[in-house]
Amino acid sequence: xxxxxxxxLEVPHFDVSADRVDAYQRDGVLLLKDAFGDxxxxxxxxxxxxxxxxxxxxxxxxSTRPGEPGRFFDSYCNWPLIPExxxxxxxxxxxxxxxxxxxxxxAQFFHEHVFMxxxxxxxxxxxxxxxxxxxxxxxxxxxxxxxxxxxxxxxAVHYIRGSHRWNKLYYPKVWLDGGDFNVxxxxxxxxxxFFAGPDDYDIVSWALQPGDTVLFNFKTVHGTTDGINTxxxxxxxxxxxxxxxxxxxxxxxxxxxxxxxGLQPGERMREDWFPVIWRxxx
Ligand SMILES: O=C(O)CCC(=O)C(=O)O
Numbered sequence: 234x235x236x237x238x239x240x241x242l243e244v245p246h247f248d249v250s251a252d253r254v255d256a257y258q259r260d261g262v263l264l265l266k267d268a269f270g271d272x273x274x275x276x277x278x279x280x281x282x283x284x285x286x287x288x289x290x291x292x293x294x295x296s297t298r299p300g301e302p303g304r305f306f307d308s309y310c311n312w313p314l315i316p317e318x319x320x321x322x323x324x325x326x327x328x329x330x331x332x333x334x335x336x337x338x339x340a341q342f343f344h345e346h347v348f349m350x351x352x353x354x355x356x357x358x359x360x361x362x363x364x365x366x367x368x369x370x371x372x373x374x375x376x377x378x379x380x381x382x383x384x385x386x387x388x389a390v391h392y393i394r395g396s397h398r399w400n401k402l403y404y405p406k407v408w409l410d411g412g413d414f415n416v417x418x419x420x421x422x423x424x425x426x427f428f429a430g431p432d433d434y435d436i437v438s439w440a441l442q443p444g445d446t447v448l449f450n451f452k453t454v455h456g457t458t459d460g461i462n463t464x465x466x467x468x469x470x471x472x473x474x475x476x477x478x479x480x481x482x483x484x485x486x487x488x489x490x491x492x493x494x495g496l497q498p499g500e501r502m503r504e505d506w507f508p509v510i511w512r513x514x515x
Contacts, residue, residue, distance in 0.1 A: 244323070244324065244325070244326065244328050244329055244510060244511055245324075245325065245326040245329065246326060246329050247268075247326035247327075247329040247330035247333065249265075249330055249333050249334065253265070253334075254333055254334055254336065257334045257375075257448055257450075258334075258336060259395075260394045260395060261392075261394065261395060261396060261397030261398065261449060261450040261452065261453040262392040262394060262437065262447065262448065262449040262450070262453050262455075263334070263447070263448045263449075264439050264445065264446070264447055265330075265445070265446045265447075265448065266442075266445050266446075267442065267444045267445060267446075268330070268379075268444065268445070268446035269325065269327070269377075269379045269444050269446050270443065270444025271444075272321055272325055272379065272444070273379070273381055273443045273444050275317045275320065275321065276317055276318070276321060276379065276381055276469045277381050277467075278317050279315045279316070279317030279318045279321075279347075279469075280347050280349065280381060280467055280469065282315050282317075283308050283311060283315065283347055284306065284349065287306070287308060289314075290308055290311045290314055290315070291308065291309065291310045291311050291314070291489075292307075292308055292309050292310060292488075292489065293306070293307075293308045294306065294307050294308065294408065295409075296356055296408040296409045297354060297356050297409075298409070301355075301356065302353035302354065302355060302461075303350060303351045303352060303353035303354025303355065303356070303462060304349070304350070304351040304354060305348075305349075305350050305351075305354050305356045305358075305408070306348075306349045306350075306351075307346060307347060307348045307349070307408075308346075308347055309344055309345060309346035309347070309489060310344045310345070310489050311345065311347075312342075312344065312345050318345050318469075321345075321469070321471065322342050322345065322471060322508075322510065323508075323510065327377050327471050327473075328340040328342070328473070328510035328511035329511050330377060330448075331375050331377060331471075331473035331475075331511070332473075332475070332511040332512075332513060334375050334448050335373040335374065335375050335473065335475035335476075336373065336475070337373045337475030337476045337477075337513070338475075338476050338512060338513045339475070339476060339509050339511060339512045339513070340473050340474075340475070340509070340510055340511040340512075341473065341474040341475075341478070341502060341504070341507050341508065341509045341510070342471070342472075342473060342474075342507055342508050342509075342510055343367075343369075343472040343473060343474050343502070343507055344471075344472055344489060345469065345470065345471045345472070346376075346469075346470045346471075346472065347467065347468070347469050347470070348467060348468045348470070349465065349466070349467040349468075350462045350465065350466045350467075351462070351465055352462055352463055352464050352465060353461065353462065354461070354462045355459050355460070355461050355462070356408075356459065357411075357456065357457050357458060357459040358390065358408065358455075358456050358457040359406040359408060359411045359424075359456050360403075360406075360424045360425075360426065360427055360428075360454055360455070360456035361403065361405060361406045361424060361454070361455065361456060362396075362402060362403055362424075362451065362452050362453065362454055362455075363376065363451040363452075363472070364402060364451040364452050365402050365403060365404060365405045365415070365418065365421060366405045366487060366488040367451065367481075367483075367487055367488075367489075368480060368481055368482065368483055368487040368491060368494070369451070369474070369478055369479070369480065369481055369502070370478070370479050370481040371474070371475070371477040371478035371479055372397075372450075372452075372475075372477055373474070373475025373476055373477045373478060374450055374451035374452075374472070374473065374474060374475060374478060375448050375449070375450060375451075375472075375473050375475075376448070376449050376450075376451065376470045376471070376472050376473075377446060377448055377470065377471045377473065378390070378446065378447045378448070378449065378468055378469075378470045379444065379445075379446050379468060379469045379470070380441035380442065380443055380444065380445045380446070380466075380467075380468050381443055381467040381468055381469055382443060382464070382465050382466050382467050382468075383440075383441065383442050383443060383464075383466075384440065384441050384466040385440050386438050386439055386440040387438075387458065387460050388457065388458070388460050388462055388466065389438045389439060389440065389441055389457070389466075390438060390447070390455050390456070390457055391428075391436050391437065391438040391455060391456060391457060391458070392436070392437050392438065392447070392449055392453055392454070392455045393427060393434050393435060393436055393437075393453065393454040393455070394435040394436075394437055395435060396434075396452065396453050396454040397449075397450035397451075397452035397453045398452075399452075401422075402418075402420065402421045402452070403421055403422060403423065403424035403454070404416055404418065404421050404422070404423055404424065405488065406424070414485065415483065415484065415485035415486070417484045417485060418483060418484055418485065424454070427454065427456075428458060451472070474502060474507065478501075478502065479498070479499050479500060479501060479502075480494070480496040480497070480498055480499065480500045480501070480502060481498055482498045491506075494506070
């Protein structure tokens with residue numbers, strides 16, 4: 234990975250082939266083996282800060298009930314507080330990868346999100362798309378999901394190939410009980426249990442090693458089974474916005490909530506809150 238001038242910040246260039254970009258745009262999900270192995274120790278240190286004092290950081294969520302085995306923890310929007318996360322956002326090749334994958338002229342950072350399931354956890358990550366949680370509309374998006382621990386295929390996140398092109402949005406889910414929320418959002422419906430069949434959905438998942446990375450679109454349907462995690466599995470996701478992403482005023486609270494964002498529907502996301510980190514070289 235050579236350092237290259239990005240046009241915005243001096244971020245490293247990610248060498249991704251045109252074939253892989255095409256596959257990402259066609260399928261809405263793409264595996265890149267060992268794409269960010271160098272960052273795993275630093276991101277793990279960041280996650281340890283998050284876990285050592287969850288309440289000191291933003292949006293800590295526990296999605297296992299008292300008495301239920303294991304622990305399913307997530308937390309997000311902590312890049313201003315956790316130096317290892319911030320370092321990744323501003324100095325890794327993620328922005329370059331995101332911009333190219335989205336076919337965008339720029340990569341604007343939205344937020345990071347960490348996930349951790351402790352051994353014994355059986356609680357599934359419900360099937361969902363990320364876009365219905367967000368105050369956003371548009372097609373050019375990518376989450377860069379980096380495994381921080383090894384995970385076997387059956388317990389890894391599963392994705393439905395091509396679901397970003399279904400022209401369909403599903404109500405967001407409460408992870409603790411799998412219930413829908415924001416059900417007043419017009420044009421959405423309750424997401425089916427795709428594991429229950431019919432099996433004509435192209436569901437993919439991969440065994441991951443630390444550093445292995447999955448790219449997926451904010452509209453790509455994803456979730457896990459309720460298989461028992463026999464060892465810790467954790468991951469760091471960074472979320473990126475491309476050229477056509479605009480602010481959308483959704484009915485109900487979004488996640489993350491940005492009540493003071495001060496934008497009108499249709500405007501670009503403000504760059505002082507969501508920095509543009511990469512621009513396509515001229
Ligand atoms: O790791 C998980 O279980 C969930 C990941 C996820 O939903 C995401 O990155 O959007």
